[in-house]
Amino acid sequence: KLMALEARPLLWLALWTLAVPARTAPGEEHCTVERRADLSYAEFVQRYAFSRPVILQGLTDNSRFRDLCTRQRLLASFGDSVVRLSTANTYSYQKVDLPFEKYVEQMLHPQDPISMGNDTLYFFGDNNFTEWASLFRHYSPPPFSLLGTTPAYSFGIAGAGSGVPFHWHGPGFSEVIYGARSRWFLYPPEKTPEFHPNKTTLAWLRDTYPALTPSARPLECTIQAGEVLYFPDRWWHATLNLDTSVFISTFLG
Ligand SMILES: *[C@@H]1O[C@H](CO)[C@@H](O)[C@H](O)[C@H]1NC(C)=O
Numbered sequence: 001k002l003m004a005l006e007a008r009p010l011l012w013l014a015l016w017t018l019a020v021p022a023r024t025a026p027g028e029e030h031c032t033v034e035r036r037a038d039l040s041y042a043e044f045v046q047r048y049a050f051s052r053p054v055i056l057q058g059l060t061d062n063s064r065f066r067d068l069c070t071r072q073r074l075l076a077s078f079g080d081s082v083v084r085l086s087t088a089n090t091y092s093y094q095k096v097d098l099p100f101e102k103y104v105e106q107m108l109h110p111q112d113p114i115s116m117g118n119d120t121l122y123f124f125g126d127n128n129f130t131e132w133a134s135l136f137r138h139y140s141p142p143p144f145s146l147l148g149t150t151p152a153y154s155f156g157i158a159g160a161g162s163g164v165p166f167h168w169h170g171p172g173f174s175e176v177i178y179g180a181r182s183r184w185f186l187y188p189p190e191k192t193p194e195f196h197p198n199k200t201t202l203a204w205l206r207d208t209y210p211a212l213t214p215s216a217r218p219l220e221c222t223i224q225a226g227e228v229l230y231f232p233d234r235w236w237h238a239t240l241n242l243d244t245s246v247f248i249s250t251f252l253g
């Protein structure tokens, strides 16, 4: 009981800290990732695909898909389906199966700032696209592909303050479908960030980020619903959902 009472002010403090920059200047002065509207495929390949992240605007119109992703509609269609949850840490993902409705009712709350990533379960990836086909057939994936790769999708929903700590894999795209803002931190493959693999991104932002020297800071940006972020092969990245968010990633493997 006491723990819960103590944790609450901390939680509000953390969420307030996240929200304030957004209120004063939409978080945009910190965006160090290029944003491009109407980028051609040729320029994407030449300038970004193998060298740096980019945020693409106006790439696809997923408004229909977005309309189907409200909490109410998702619950009505998929409340009974069992989803596979993963822990929010870097290397060892423990998995737990739970009906989607239970996840939404019991676990879709703001991230507790004092809990560890390896103790936090959230829904991202491990999707059953057969069972959820009536939803996913409305998704328009990013139209840019890379030679020799096949896209694989990961869909998820998580509360404010949730996210994945630093990790890397092959190239891909990520977009926020519903709920808006998602803050991204990225480092090139040769610049391994300072982080604890079992700490949440929220804890990293609070404990590590403020002390970084300018040259040790990541590239970062807050992406909005409708924008698509591209990350190249092996780039380190960590994410932080500023609102309860529905997101989908396309991994090119
Ligand atoms: C989570 O990680 C921390 C630090 O790495 C460790 O002390 C703790 O036992 C882990 N918790 C679980 C449930 O494995």
Ligand SMILES: *[C@@H]1O[C@H](CO)[C@@H](O)[C@H](O)[C@H]1NC(C)=O
Residues within 6 Å of the ligand: 128, 130, 131
């Ligand atoms: C996906 O869902 C379908 C329909 O509910 C089920 O038959 C199938 O076993 C599921 N696949 C996996 C990999 O869980």
Ligand SMILES: *[C@@H]1O[C@H](CO)[C@@H](O)[C@H](O)[C@H]1NC(C)=O
Residues within 6 Å of the ligand: 089, 092, 118, 197, 198
């Ligand atoms: C992180 O947590 C996992 C699982 O809870 C544990 O096995 C591992 O030892 C922890 N890693 C570190 C670096 O503490």
